[in-house]
Amino acid sequence: MPGHDPHADVQRVRRRADATALTTLVLMLPNFFGSLLVVWLISSLMPAGVDVAFIVAWVASGALVFFRPTERLFAKAVLKWREPTGAELAVLRPLWDEVMHRANIKNPAAYELWIEDQKKDVINAAAAAGHMVGVTRWSLKKLPPEALTAVLAHELGHHLGGHAWSGLLGLWYSLPGKLAKFLAQMVFLLVAVVTQVLPLLGCLVGLVFVAVVIGIAVSFPPILIVFVTPYLLAWAGRAAELRADRTAAELGYGPMLHAVLSGWQGDDVERREEPLAARLMSSHPPMHRRIRELEKFAEAVR
Numbered sequence: 001m002p003g004h005d006p007h008a009d010v011q012r013v014r015r016r017a018d019a020t021a022l023t024t025l026v027l028m029l030p031n032f033f034g035s036l037l038v039v040w041l042i043s044s045l046m047p048a049g050v051d052v053a054f055i056v057a058w059v060a061s062g063a064l065v066f067f068r069p070t071e072r073l074f075a076k077a078v079l080k081w082r083e084p085t086g087a088e089l090a091v092l093r094p095l096w097d098e099v100m101h102r103a104n105i106k107n108p109a110a111y112e113l114w115i116e117d118q119k120k121d122v123i124n125a126a127a128a129a130g131h132m133v134g135v136t137r138w139s140l141k142k143l144p145p146e147a148l149t150a151v152l153a154h155e156l157g158h159h160l161g162g163h164a165w166s167g168l169l170g171l172w173y174s175l176p177g178k179l180a181k182f183l184a185q186m187v188f189l190l191v192a193v194v195t196q197v198l199p200l201l202g203c204l205v206g207l208v209f210v211a212v213v214i215g216i217a218v219s220f221p222p223i224l225i226v227f228v229t230p231y232l233l234a235w236a237g238r239a240a241e242l243r244a245d246r247t248a249a250e251l252g253y254g255p256m257l258h259a260v261l262s263g264w265q266g267d268d269v270e271r272r273e274e275p276l277a278a279r280l281m282s283s284h285p286p287m288h289r290r291i292r293e294l295e296k297f298a299e300a301v302r
Helices: 019-027 029-043 050-066 068-077 088-101 137-142 147-158 163-197 199-219 220-225 229-263 265-272 275-281 287-301
Strands: 112-116 125-128 132-136
Touching: 019 029, 019 163, 019 229, 029 050, 029 163, 050 068, 068 088, 068 112, 068 132, 068 147, 068 287, 088 112, 088 132, 088 147, 088 199, 088 229, 112 137, 125 147, 132 137, 137 147, 147 163, 147 229, 163 199, 163 229, 229 275, 229 287
Parallel strands: 112 132
Antiparallel strands: 125 132
């Protein structure tokens, strides 16, 4: 496949939520309503007036996802990213500026570059929140500049398609439900332990627990969908990866991204040996699928 032409025309692309981002948001609705139920149950213990304010504040809190200071806190505290050193930025900034130019993004402060130290000896990059791109230090060390540029173009594709912020927004609104699920699992384990020591008491506690679960399911049936949404969200994640690859190809980095993915294709051997459930939960499609989609795009534009 021919190499990337650095003098190719600037591509006009818009930052908007594409079909995969919207699909992610729709699939997150059951989690949102499950969390809303948890928030409502908590608010029912509060005084009148405070309960409504509590629910409204939780619903409005999603706006924090798009707040730069919150994003930076998320990067440092959750993702364990750090700001790049001068030497690292000297490598990344020209490559990122080239990708931004190709996408016709004129604001240099539109996105922030970060470094990930946690994944040692791993070549990887990631788009996060609404304005951040993280690159592993190993990627800076091992990837040639043209290959790293193609990887950065892929991550920009995630941002342009709204994949990063939609995923984080969905995660934020699912936290109360996840906490309730965790507590329910702890109760279930406790019941199992008590049943072994005091069978009668354990059975009574188990019946109460089952009755509560059935009561919630009957009063709020959509909550049952949360048992299948993880698989659907993983499918949406795989679609988002393919869409980000296509965006990189549209910006002119298809041939180099094809070469990068071909070098990583050996990872597919281990994935094919994984159980079907693990493959269905994977957020990334197999390398051969990504390579083939890039080849289809190249054939279509000839």
